[in-house]
Structures are given as C-alpha cells and as structure tokens.
Amino acid sequence: MHPLSVQSVLVVGGGLAGSAAATFLARAGVQVDLVEASGRGHAIGSGITLQGNALRVLRDLGVWERVAARAWGFDTLGIRATDEAGTLLVEIPDNRTGGPDLPAAVGMQRLVLAAILHEAAEAAGAKLRFGAQVNGFEVGPDDVEVTFGDGARLRYDVVIGADGVRSATRRALGIDCEPQPTGMGIWRAVCARPASITRTDLYYGGPGYIAGYCPTGADSMYAYIVEDARERSGLSKPEQLEVMRGLAAGYHGPWDEVRALLTDPEAINYTRFDHHVIDGPWNRGRVVLIGDAAHVCPPTLAQGGAQALEDAAVLAELLTTEPVGEALWKRFTQRRLPRAKAVVDASVQLGRWMVDHDPDADVPGLMGRIAALVTTPA
Template sequence: MSVSSVLIVGGGITGSVLALALAQRGVRADLAEITPQWRGTGHGITVQGNLLAALGKVGVLDEVLRRGVPFNLLRMRQADGTLIAELPTPRTGGDRLPATLGALRSDIQEVLCDRVYAAGVRVSLGLSVRAIATGEGQAHVEFTDGSTGRYDLVVGADGIRSTVRAMLGITTAPRPSGMSIWRVVADRPAEMDCAELYYGGPRYKAGYSPISADKCYAYILDTDGRLGDFGDQPAWQLMYERSDGYGGTWGKVRDTIGPDSNVSHTRIEWLLVDDPWYRGRAIVIGDAAHACPPLIAQGAAMCAEDAVVLAELVTTDLPVRQALRAFMARRLPRVELVVRNSMQLVRWEMGLEPHTDADVAETMSSTLGFLAAAEA
C-alpha cells in the first residue's frame, strides 16, 4: 500500500468517511477534531444518491436511511404554490438507491461518529495541527497541544476555513456567492412527500425537504449578509418576516416558525482550489478544497466521494505522489462541474444573467445526470 498511517484533520462528513474507508483497508487512521464535543449541526440536509452510495461503501447506509426520508421527485412551484414542473431526480447513486434523502445533518454525523469509534480510529477532540513539514518520506506534524507525530499522509478535511490549506501554502480563499440562507427544522405538513422549490417570491428562492415522519427542513435563499445586517430581532423572527409572501405548503411551514424554532442563518460562500490540492505528503479534500452553494444539493456528496476515492487510491501499490495525482485526475473535473454549475444557478437566481425556468431545470438535471453516468 502507498500509506499505512494517515492523520485526518477534521471530523465532519469528509473526515469521518475517510477514517472509515481507511480503517476498512487496514490503514492506521488518527483523527483530530478541533471541537471538544463531536457532533454535527442540527439543520437539515438534502442528500443525493451519490452520497448514499459513498455511505454504503463505508458501511453506514442502512442506519442513515432509517433516520431519513427517501424520495425520487423534485417539484418546482411559483411563490403562491402553483406547480411549475415535476421532475424525476436522476439516481446519482445507481438504480438500487433512492435518488434523494431528506435528513438531519446531525443524525448523519452521529451515525458516522459511532462507527468511527467502533472501527478503532484514534480520535482526539479539542485538537488540531499547528505546523506540517512534508517531505518525500513522511509528514511531520506538530499539534496544538505541543505533541508531535509522523504520518505517511496528512489530510486536511477541516472545512471551508481550513487551516491545513494555509499551512500547505495554498492561497485560494472562500469568496461570497452573493447569497445567504435561512434554515429551520419545523413540523412536516401531511402533504409534503418530496423536495420542492418555490420561485418568483420576495427572496431568491424557498424550498423544503421532509426529514422524518413528522419533521421537515425548510430554507430561504436571501441576499448576502451577516445575521445582524438583517436587524436586531431574534433569528426566528427575521426568518418569519423575510419568508412572508410564500404560500402553498411553504406558507404552512412559515406559520409554525416561532420562538422555539430551530432557525439558523449562514452566509453562502464558494471555493475551488486549482489543481493540485496536495503538497508533498499532505492534501486538502472536501470543503477545504471545494465548496459550492447548495443549489444542486451536491456539497456533502462531493466531500464523501473525495474521501472514498482517496482511500481507494492511497491503498494501491502506486507511490504516494502518483496516487495523489490520480486522485486529482478523477476528482477535479467532477467537482469543478458541480461548483461552476452551482454558481451559474446563483447568477441566474440573483438576476445577474437572463434565464428561463427551463434553463434552471436543465442545468440541475444535466449536472445530476452527468454525476450518475460518470465515475466518481
């Protein structure tokens, strides 16, 4: 094998999937997670089939499916709820898997955390890296607690604000997309059976997905800004006010938003690091190398695919440098398509370029169709 010991910096979906994939192949994987309590965020996530396929490869698919709601359709509606189109979602994970799953991100992370511990991965919480020195032989790491270690490979899976990326001398930085997003976990109306998108309202777009028998994840894509830029009211009240004008099922969800609602607001940024993502025996993957607005719901899928493919290639007989070069050849074209097309949708929805509803539907469908047909 190219490597027998790997340090993973970051314990989100990317790092967790990588840890499991490496452990399956007999690699000693250490995982350093900066937060003292290891858990995912509580908002919802729309999971495409190719993420489900990646989760299947590391043995957690069945448990994740039990915690979410599968569906195979996407409906597009006017702001008042009038139906525009109903589109079958391409099965990016193959015909045996649901096209899409609505779930809580925290539920997926909980499943991954449990399996990572069970796989014997050494997990260190409240710890990150301070310095990396990488050469032809091994990478030398200094940790934030003053300890050190040597590894055959160091992987930065530490998100869009990656410290590992900066340590490798990669200067690409996140950029504003021009949008922000309001998210809420709310009661699920009885008629909600799949993901739906609402266009033509007071904001750029509204949408939702069912995530359990009685809960849903709903969101509004809004103008860019930090939470305080929208006013000094609580987040739930700001989301309630800014979603005024959406009817149909979204209007029913809005009526339930109140002081006890789980509401979050986040600026949407994007990132695409030019080839290569590695320096010597250290590499960044997932959101540390590429991040896209959630308009095609492929961000987490691209991250999990990175992890599975990297584990596959660094456990072949290829030398490390060749394995990382092969990884880039497989991953960059696929990731670049998702990021570029996601940003195209952003420009259309912000009114920066002319478009039709057919342009939006075709771009979403063709992107997912490509991902379904091409090798991850």
C-alpha cells in the same frame, strides 16, 4: 494492501469527508487518527440533502441501512407557484444518480449523520479525538511530523486536511484559495415536519430567489429562503426569527404550515453563499485536502456533501492500492478536480442566473448535465 502503500494517516476534521476517509482507510488496515476541534455531538448546520451519488458512497461505507432508518427519502421534486395557494406547477421525477436501488435523494439531520459516520469510523478501528487540534506540521519526503495542541508530536505517512471551508490546513500549506461570496444569503430553520411535506418543493421568485424545504426524518424538516446577501450579523435571534417569518409570509401552500411552526429563535440560521475550488493539485507533498477544504459550492445543486464523500472514497482507494508518490497525487487530481470543478461552476452559474434574472438561463439543461456527470461513479 499494496506493500508500498500508506500505513498511518492523520485526518484533520470530523465532517463528512474526514469521517468517511477515516472509515475507508481504517477498514483497509491503515492506522488512522482523526482529530476534530469541536466536541463530539457538534455538527455545522441543521439539515442536509444527500443526492443519490452521496448515498452510493454511504452504502460503500456500510452505513446506508442506518442512514435510511433515520433519514427521509424521496424520488420526485415539486415546483410550486408563489401565488396565494402555493399551486403545485409540476412534479418532476428526480434523477437517481446513485442507481435504481437507491432513492434519488434523502434529507436528514446533520447531527444524526455525523453520529453515524463517527461510530462507523471507530468501529473500523480509527481513533477519534474530539476537542483536539493540530498546531503545525513539517512535511518530509517520507512522512509528516505533526505537532498537536497538547504538545505531542507524531509522525504519519500522510495527513488529510478535511477541516472545512476555512481550513487551517489549507492556509498552513500556503494555498491561496479563499472562499468568495456569490452575492446570495440563505435563511434556514429547523422545525417539526407537517404531514403534507414528503419531499422537497421549490418556489422560484417571491420575496426571495428560492424558497424550499426538505424532510429530514419522520418528525423533522428544515426550510430555507435564499435572498440577496445582506448584513444580518447585528440581528438578535428574535429579530432573525421575525425576518424569516416575514419572508415566509410571501409563500403559501405547505409554507403556510411551515411558517406557523417557526416559533423558536434558536432554530434560525443565516449564512452567505461562498464558493471556491483549488484549481490544481490538492496536495503539497504528503498533505492533501479534501471536502470543503478543497472546494465549496453554494447549495443550489445540493452536491456539497456528495462531493466531499466522493473525495474520501477516491482518495482512500488510491492510498490503499498504490504507493504514495507523484503518480498517486496526479491520479487523484485527474479523478477529482474536473468533476468537483464542474459541480462548483454549475452551482455558481445557477445562482448567477437568478441574481441577473437571465431570460436565457437553461436551468433544466444545466441540472441534467450535472446529474449525468455524477451518475457515473467517481
């Protein structure tokens, strides 16, 4: 470790970005505390699709074998028609953005991934506290004094805000960059995996803009339908189930099996697509933001988790090899901002093309450019 590099770090938030950063740093010998407001065993969302560049970071974290044992990998993407048969139109070899020795993508349950990452952080030596929160902090020239919810005060060389899309750390820093709606909303459901579903297939059009599904393990999957953003908060869980089942009736082929499995109101979730990216340094002094706190993209490219993991890897590398100062923060911004912004902009553009029914949309070209970008390690 560099003699002037960071010795103690507080990570705020135990999602993908925070857990990965804690693991990398603790493994390098840094004293790491991680606080997560939710309890252990809580994860936002149901399933997650991780592209190859995310898997590359998970391999560097030393958890790829555990992930592979619990996830479902696939190397092709199917495009199906919205006809009565759900006809398979084309099977596309997916880009192996993590390299030839990793799948193009995997699906897995978010709770399973969270547990693997939390255990990896603790095994590396990080101290994790669940159901804990930060009440405030004072940024000094050489450290950050943090006040916790229980009244304790501790000093750290660096604080990493990985506390999600509605980041309290971002607001406390005075960074005015709140998520903006894209005009789309998404229905998600978790259910058992029919044997016929072994990868993601996408249906463009029909009752929604996109309908798709992703296996998340041998016995599980999640399905989703993207529509115009609507006010759905007043619906009861049974009403939500009926709305999603009604939309699902417009899709066939494997969707006929999926719809028959949509019986649990508690397995249905509806959220709106948001986006934002801090278009400038992600730090204010010795407090730095990563993951959804710094950038959020709609899931049209399935790159949100990958970009969060890349943030953690790059930041940990810099914090353990260079002295903390303006040169480090400038280098972090140079390595992460253009890449994350390109992914966010492309994800938003895909959605805008669909909303506008743009006849000149070059979806394959855009997806190819982003795949080429993220194939190169961050």
